[in-house]
Amino acid sequence: MNNIYDKFMAPLEERWLARYRRLLMPYAKGRVLEVGFGTGVNLKYYDFSAVESLTALDMKTEKEIEPAEKHPVRFVKGEAEVLPFEDSSFDSVVETLVLCSVKDIEKSVSEFLRVLKPGGTLIFIDHVLPARPLMAKVFKGVDVIWTKITKSCSLIKEPHLIIEKKDNIRFIEKGSFASGVFRYGVAVKEK
Numbered sequence: 001m002n003n004i005y006d007k008f009m010a011p012l013e014e015r016w017l018a019r020y021r022r023l024l025m026p027y028a029k030g031r032v033l034e035v036g037f038g039t040g041v042n043l044k045y046y047d048f049s050a051v052e053s054l055t056a057l058d059m060k061t062e063k064e065i066e067p068a069e070k071h072p073v074r075f076v077k078g079e080a081e082v083l084p085f086e087d088s089s090f091d092s093v094v095e096t097l098v099l100c101s102v103k104d105i106e107k108s109v110s111e112f113l114r115v116l117k118p119g120g121t122l123i124f125i126d127h128v129l130p131a132r133p134l135m136a137k138v139f140k141g142v143d144v145i146w147t148k149i150t151k152s153c154s155l156i157k158e159p160h161l162i163i164e165k166k167d168n169i170r171f172i173e174k175g176s177f178a179s180g181v182f183r184y185g186v187a188v189k190e191k
């Protein structure tokens with residue numbers, strides 16, 4: 001599984017994603033939760049001198065995923081929509097390329113913020129429905145078949161808008177790349 005996913009993603013990684021993972025992952029500090037850990041692509045970008053512990057949650061088991069990168073992480077099988085953790089239990093929550101696949105984005109984002117301590121950071125990168133009309137039309141046109149092939153990933157979600165609407169966060173990094181196909185951010189939970 002890791003081979004297929006990582007090979008498919010390789011051109012995107014090289015062209016764009018690696019740069020933004022490198023920029024954003026060092027914001028993760030203390031007790032870190034990564035939701036939708038997948039093959040562990042973010043591992044090499046963390047600053048482990050600042051990370052006290054890393055909990056890797058995914059709806060698939062570690063065995064199903066076969067992470068490519070090896071690092072001591074606590075692996076937990078679970079769903080973004082109902083995180084199996086107490087309130088305020090993490091200093092950082094990381095989510096990259098996961099909200100395109102979850103059943104309920106609103107619920108997932110609320111869960112990320114619930115398990116974050118006040119003052120903690122939410123770090124995310126997602127692909128979204130592009131703002132440019134022609135690109136949006138293409139994304140909408142291929143979405144049904146794409147979602148069928150990938151079994152869950154949708155090209156027409158706008159998770160960044162749901163995150164931006166939350167009133168208890170303050171952004172310290174926010175932007176887009178690849179002509180607006182990807183949105184990213186680092187937001188501090190204020191209360």
Ligand SMILES: C[S@@+](CC[C@H](N)C(=O)[O-])C[C@H]1O[C@@H](n2cnc3c(N)ncnc32)[C@H](O)[C@@H]1O
Nearest residue numbers: 036037038041058059079080096097098101102
């Ligand atoms: C496209 S992969 C992204 C992997 C990695 N985060 C990255 O940046 O490349 C999405 C991952 O999220 C997981 N996932 C999808 N929906 C989920 C959910 N509702 N709860 C937890 N994990 C989920 C999938 O099993 C998969 O490993």
